[in-house]
Amino acid sequence: MRVEGHTWVVVGAQGMLGRDLVEILRDRGATVVELDRGETDITDAASVDGAVPPCDVIVNCAAYTAVDRAEEEEPLALAINGDGAGHVARVASKRGARFVHISTDYVFAGNATEPYAELAARAPLSAYGRTKAAGERAVEGSAADYLIVRTAWLYGEHGPCFPKTIARAGAERGSLTVVDDQLGQPTWTRDLSDFIIRLVVADAPSGIYHGTSSGQASWFEFARAIVVSKGLGEIVSPTDSSSFVRPAPRPAWSVLAHGSARSVGVEPIGDWRERWEAAAERVLASS
Template identity: 40%
Template sequence: MKLLVFGKTGQVARELQRLAPDATYLGRDQADLMHPAACAAAIAASDADAVINAAAWTAVDKAEAEEAAATVVNGDAPAAMARAAAARGIRFLHVSTDYVFDGAGDQPFAPDHPTAPLGAYGRSKLAGEQGVRAAGGKHLILRTSWVVSAHGANFVKTMLRLGTERESLNVVADQIGGPTPAAAIAEALLTTARAMADGTPGGTHHFSGAPDTSWADFARRIMAEAGLSCRITDIPTSEYPTPARRPLNSRLDCRAFTAAFGLPRPDWREGLKAIVKELRS
């Protein structure tokens, strides 16, 4: 499989490089998602038979103030990429998010649940999904949540840093979801790319870590795994205001993905062990 990946320094892209070192990876200096036509041209000029878009605007709060730019990166660029891939008849895999939902209720969201994003980031990602589908090619949209790794900025690294600096932390306890190791997402993308080559249909799927938990309980597990004595105190979302509203319910129903591609939800507790071990080394 000749693979072209948009993204080089992000969490999922870094893990893809470990698993598929022979793929071609395009960083922002080679394919800036602020310029969708250039991204499409890169696909048109490539001899790849599958494309993964692992690049995105991930600054959720910043998107509230810069929605137009976020929509170019998360909406217009994936749509242009998908059209270019469809024109060549090759597979296009795109990473999306639970933020396309409103976070209501306490049941896991199925892939066909109506979307209703709460803010600019979710709207920009939904625009990307719609553009990928409208392109009409062979595609996979993989929605995930709470991505963590030893790379970049994420909750695990933030908690480890603060846990060494403070005796206690207040952490939101009424947002529930599945932390997802970037390494597992990378494996899922490669598995689906291969399966689609053999005729397995793509479409829209969910893939997140298990078991579902709160940010506060996730933080406690991080402290325990790292041997830190920092105490975690539960607080409601209302006591931690942010520019962008966060969904209270980020649970994702991943059963269809497991049935189609044979991959169960990854155990984030095992993923956390690997992340802490890597950071220590």
């Protein structure tokens, strides 16, 4: 399908990803309906049904993303990430709309040694990961024509994110230590937005796709690239995760494969370093 002339509903439209997606869709000629917490409560099926108008595509960017707090608030996280995803999927089916659901690398244990394939077994270690895995299963169990798009290490200009935190901390402290034993794929929200649109335009079959940058990096490597972009020089030193114990376990390996996208003719997002260079000025403008 084409973008222009079609109606897209973005749930979670005021989040970091949602804001970029809305902007890009409008630039490309789509009619966009923005829904956020003020317009609908995704934990309430009737609220979602009442808020979503006739449309062609629904993208669910809404999520409970407080990874550490989810260890104490798993029922709330499950209501949003699990039940909520199912509610939006069923409304998409009722409207006859394509449904895109945003998920996460946290559905995996993070103990692999090669990129996780889209159909690799889910084995979440944290409450957040369990609730996002529940959301994937709810979408798969709905009658919706769905695309589950897993992403990881997201950053963007419209919300708090790792690059902004590192840039501010580096400028204030003059030196930083960052873990080098967690590997992933830093991914710009604008690139993910474009990837979502390209999947829909390509009429990709229902299934799971990975929307992350290509290549891989440690948090240390990413932080080093950030401070260089900020003009702070080589002020980052590596350490290991034992120095930063947090309530929720983090996947040590968050590198995702892109075979499903390639199989339907959709190119994955480019290398994370190239994409960071393209994003840096825009993302760090407010840091």
